[in-house]
Amino acid sequence: MFCGLSAFPLTPVNETGINEKAFVTLIQQLVAAGVDSIGALGSTGNYAYLNREERLRVLRLAVHSAEGIPVMISISAIRTSEVLRLAEDAQRAGASAVLLAPISYQTLTNDEVFLLYEQVTNSLSIPLCVYDNPSTSHFHFSDELHGRIAELPNVSSIKIPGVPSDPEAAKTRIRKLRTAIPPHVTIGVSGDSFAVTGLNAGCEAWYSVLGGLFPNVCLKMTRLAQAGFADEAKRLSALLEPIWTLFHQYGSLRVISAAAEISGLISSPSLPLPLQPLNQLAREHLEFILKDIQTTETSCSPFG
Template sequence: MFTGLSAFPLTPMSESGIDEQAYARLVARLASAGVDSIGALGSTGSYAYLSREQRARAARIAVEAAEETPVIVGIGALRTSQVLALAEDAQKAGASAVLLAPMTYQPLTEDEVFGLYEDVTRELSVPLCVYDNPNTTHVHFTDELHARIAGLPQVAAIKIPPVPDEAAAAKERVQALRALVPDAVSIGVSGDWTAATGLTAGCGAWYSVVGGLFPRTALALTRAAQSGDAERATALSDRLQPLWELFRHHGSLRVISGAASHLGLASETNLPLPLRGLAPDARDRLVTVLDGLNLDASS
């Protein structure tokens, strides 16, 4: 489950709630494409903007639409009691695993971060992936903290931030963490523009934003890397550089939101306020990029 392509779909929504039909269709597309797992309610899924009831409903929809494909459900929240409740809901929905980012308003100490995972894993019956996403959570994991958490029961995977662009530096980064955590704990990369580098540097999984909308494109890159064809994986990633540039400049969530609406896979307005979609000039650029890369609803 914590290998290959883990595709993270958008959760289309309005101020009145989740667009359940659009969400189910997005998840079903991923399962049909053959992704290795589906990451429901990650950052691309806007989990932090939803109520407990909405998140429980989204988890149930994702598990049902995914059929046999494993679903990893995000359970991050500000308070431990809320995380525990969300974990219970995810497990009741049939999630194969959970994904936990340490959300915070007050800065957390390393002991507080460790305590969160200790308290949650004590109650879990499914595996947990540690969600290391400092740009969103502002929590910065040291390798030593990862090692402490990786020793807890039910911790099965770590999602790390983007690796360095240079192959040797990326390999050194992955090997440094690999030396500290148990072999049974998977290390996966995020930051789509570094996926090819991360996978060929030793990461076992790619937690992918682009895979949540263009699963076949992401699978081709993933399978090339898994087969040891670093040259092809790099070439496939390089081809997507115009899209990666948009991700880095505007944020991957806004770009994927705009792409989903352009392709008719979500409504024009699909993000929770105060988040807004791309400005008109950026939207025009996105359409040009998608057309130039031949990225459509079948990609």
């Protein structure tokens, strides 16, 4: 399940609770598109703002609505004891895999991060994806640490935070990381603007924010890259450059929640406090951009 497009849907949530009906609608879109896997409760899924009971409810909704598509669920939390409880919930509720980032209030050492993954994998019966996301965790993995963790049982993929924009530099980066990890562990690119470059450089998976809302166009890009049509994949990605720019300016979570609201898939407000939505000017710009994206989404079907 750690190859192809893994779509990460938004969890619509505000101070009144989770919009379960809207969440299921988003999952059903991904099922209809035929994504390779679903990444529930990633950063786009607002996992950090939900308690254990809310996270379990979202997981159950995702698994129930996924119609057999593998569901990966985040088990990241500040304390190891809580991570272990979330891992237990994930296994009991039917998740196909778990996603774990080293989250901490205090700066973590390499040994502390390794110990986290060691303790968690010792209790797992399903695969784990390492979530390398320094923009939120403020922890920077070395390739040596990735290699140590990748040798642990059930570690099956690494979700990296983008690649260099230069295609040759991207290939060099992926080759270097691959020499440090076992061959059965896949590398998945995140940071949607880097996705096609990463796939063309040898990443097996795309862990995608945009794919959680517009799965058809993202699946088309993924299939093109997988089939070796690098230039066509880059052409599609270039069409999405305006939304990549908004992601960098305002954060992908704010942009994707506004896009889902504009598309009529969820109601407003859809973010937990203290998070605020896009300002009016940015929202109007997004509305303009979405016309082209929705046209492209409608015209795309899975390739291959």
